[in-house]
Amino acid sequence: MHRDRFYTLSASCPDQVGIIAKVSAFIAQHGGWILESSFHADDVTGRYFMRIEIKADSLLFLLAEFRSRFKAEVAEPLSMDWQISDSAVKKRVVVLVSKQEHCLYDLLARWQSKELDIEIPCVISNHDTFKGFVEWHGIPFIQVPVTKDNKAAAYAEIQRIFEDVRGDTMVLARYMQILSPELCDALAGRIINIHHSFLPSFAGAKPYHQAHERGVKLIGATCHYVTSELDAGPIIEQDVIRIDHSDAPEDMVRYGKDIEKTVLARGLRYHLEDRVLVHGNKTIVFR
Amino acid sequence: MHRDRFYTLSASCPDQVGIIAKVSAFIAQHGGWILESSFHADDVTGRYFMRIEIKADSLLFLLAEFRSRFKAEVAEPLSMDWQISDSAVKKRVVVLVSKQEHCLYDLLARWQSKELDIEIPCVISNHDTFKGFVEWHGIPFIQVPVTKDNKAAAYAEIQRIFEDVRGDTMVLARYMQILSPELCDALAGRIINIHHSFLPSFAGAKPYHQAHERGVKLIGATCHYVTSELDAGPIIEQDVIRIDHSDAPEDMVRYGKDIEKTVLARGLRYHLEDRVLVHGNKTIVFR
Amino acid sequence: MHRDRFYTLSASCPDQVGIIAKVSAFIAQHGGWILESSFHADDVTGRYFMRIEIKADSLLFLLAEFRSRFKAEVAEPLSMDWQISDSAVKKRVVVLVSKQEHCLYDLLARWQSKELDIEIPCVISNHDTFKGFVEWHGIPFIQVPVTKDNKAAAYAEIQRIFEDVRGDTMVLARYMQILSPELCDALAGRIINIHHSFLPSFAGAKPYHQAHERGVKLIGATCHYVTSELDAGPIIEQDVIRIDHSDAPEDMVRYGKDIEKTVLARGLRYHLEDRVLVHGNKTIVFR
């Protein structure tokens, strides 16, 4: 966590000798002070991943020029997928909720204290349960009812709102609806869900009841990117908590809330800080 | 977690042969259906501890009569310290906060969803930071400023409020003031604090900075009863989270919040459900 | 953990008012000093479970008489499934291994120091890898080769050995063979396996490779009773360990060993101390 403004380069490219040398030489030539750097080579696929934080005012020019030079001198020669973000530009996160409070309260507490230094242009819900609570925080609350018959229209409307408010990331904070494949595809890599099981165990509905039925001794939560296949997208973060034979499914629901909100917050933070690089159906997370 | 109304007996007495037999025979004679029961013998001090949940409508008489009979027939012969509480009578919890949001948001989320099925007669603070937030929830917010010069008066006022609102339990939800010995003694066993370290390490001020200085690899939080000796009261619950060399004290503060609020909520729940029996400076916690 | 000799009663019966009263009255009448006691009511099936440790020399008569009286006066009237074991009679544990060392070394270390106060009448293996190591400890080592063609004969031989050495419990300490349904049925509830995944995820072969493929952020181990359905028996104990994107399957294998041996040792201990009561395909574990 750095107080000064910084740029974050995250990139991947085919592995070869000299990648770090080329990237770091480019940064050093222009005076760039590296605050934090992480690298990973995937031996199986031969792909190389990196994330570098550079102190903004150490560079000799502004970000636009940095980007165009980096592209020409480094990214294109190395066939990189890359992006550079600016810590001074707050990410815009649209939150979707239904009737459960724990993830919403948790996110707004982090937002209120600037622990999560983001903008929340709106909260969208299929119910009006949290209208007052959200609006009290000065955040617009938009209800988009979802019924059996209006699903296509409802998800088109949610996508419209997301685009109109210029959302960067959509967070499903225990939003109890299954998004349309169209929406999943349109925002691939930008929708984050929290599932209340330790995936791949107990995907789908009522995972705590499934866990109770099987008699497991730990229950979990999984933060993942949403894809059109239910609960099968790339996993960002997971955690578990111990239970025992005396815990009914209702107790598991209660225990589970504590890991759901924590795992979601950690996963979201990694994503917002460009610490997550997706590789096939898996993630590299540079914590 | 039981849906039906129940009574909770929690008790301790000198150990001897036949304690469970006497207590359970008394309950069975009067038709009492035991939902949950826990027992513990302390080998060192020779004291015996128990906690029993009894289905309210299984008993042949009401609680007042149950209490008077239990006292005469069981508790006095066994020289017991005991109490019987009624799940239909909500506990009244007074929350004290300063300027940190995480424990307050967390407690109000649990209260709002009835996960914590308590009454909060008021929130007291030395600052007005959360006045609007608390009042939006329909909970009175009372500011009691604390300065170098008014401490005695301030704590007397807090005690007055606690008594006037008929508080059962006082929760210091990251209340950054040290209570007076008088208040600690007056409400012994009824004030719960969350300390942001794994006690007994790093008692007192700025524990995360102390932890950073020492180079530990895990940081913790401790929920404990407040006594007049700072951060030295009986421990109810603790937990830890992993950190590493890259984490500055500010990062630890951020990580720590997640265990502070969870540990406080767990400890408070144990206390409110009469799962905690204090024994000298230690606790028996019947989870 | 008690130093004095004690008897352990473990039992289950249909739930009704007065079970604890009847059992504890019987024990108290005969002078029995209860060292530890645990109870659990399964609300769904209406079955009641208990485990009670009684100081042996506090009883007025010996175990044989205690058993026959308990049967007539308590167990039969309550339609109990029950057993009473004697801490002075060491359990006899037959260990099966293949070529992996970690669980075997771990168990023998615990046996050597009497942390596990058991007899190991023999170690059985399909390989001779650990013959010298086991025999150095003064424990007979019996090699029973298993090939595609001799499976039926091999498992019959293992069962014959187990019965001849009067085994109480069979432990599959990373024994890389699938037992025959006949053997599983013959020793139902007496064979304990350690599976190297957090079941129900990744049952079957190469679970760490499956975990790597899916990109999970924690890997686990599961100690369970063996049934004829592979990796699907009642779970006794589980635990997990954190991994990240930099860990290859080989690293997971290495990390996993540490939880496998610990989870197996914990599960085995619970079983040997009669802390595990099987209920359908689930377990009650009175830790």
Next chain:
Amino acid sequence: MHRDRFYTLSASCPDQVGIIAKVSAFIAQHGGWILESSFHADDVTGRYFMRIEIKADSLLFLLAEFRSRFKAEVAEPLSMDWQISDSAVKKRVVVLVSKQEHCLYDLLARWQSKELDIEIPCVISNHDTFKGFVEWHGIPFIQVPVTKDNKAAAYAEIQRIFEDVRGDTMVLARYMQILSPELCDALAGRIINIHHSFLPSFAGAKPYHQAHERGVKLIGATCHYVTSELDAGPIIEQDVIRIDHSDAPEDMVRYGKDIEKTVLARGLRYHLEDRVLVHGNKTIVFR
């Protein structure tokens, strides 16, 4: 974990612009293929730390030349503390034990399976408890009795043995003696201890009894470098395990063993792989 031979550079130097660029350019110029790399800037002290693994046969020359060129072209200009080790040269680890078996069995299991790919030139003990066990593994066992009167001579002898067998690292695997300041100083940064508490809590003797006395809810273990101040050296790794009121100090001792051996093994592994850089009384651990 890499199968191919590699060199590991670990280094620290005053922070400045261009360190990664200089180091990585040097490596790339000579064909070096980087398998793994980690960097850390300490903001407070302005010191920079790194660890880089380079595939051995990717370099154009042998290690001696690599070292001398690196020194002249990189290390001296940057005022580095540095070392380069060769994965083909096994580290030599001298193990000291007393009468407790768990860490010794655990280390020898890892050594036997080559999970720890080290040489153990000898095991030294003040008792003869494990003479047969160690020698069965083909490892020399040297008893050096320690009495009140011979301490100086005993520790001088242990140092003599360590030097004669060309030890790289000395591991105190629950060696229940306090080394002399002379020995600690002579082998500074090369002696690793496992202490059976979560330091800084409960340093010194009988930490589990101290923990029981205080009533903590988790107990821990700490792997650290030995310095002449007891249990106060730089911490390499720590972990904890949950206990409760029913656990006597003897139970804690038993639970504690499982984390002691695991934490020691992890800490030792980090040290042997040059993942630990000492900075004042703290460590950077590049896991």
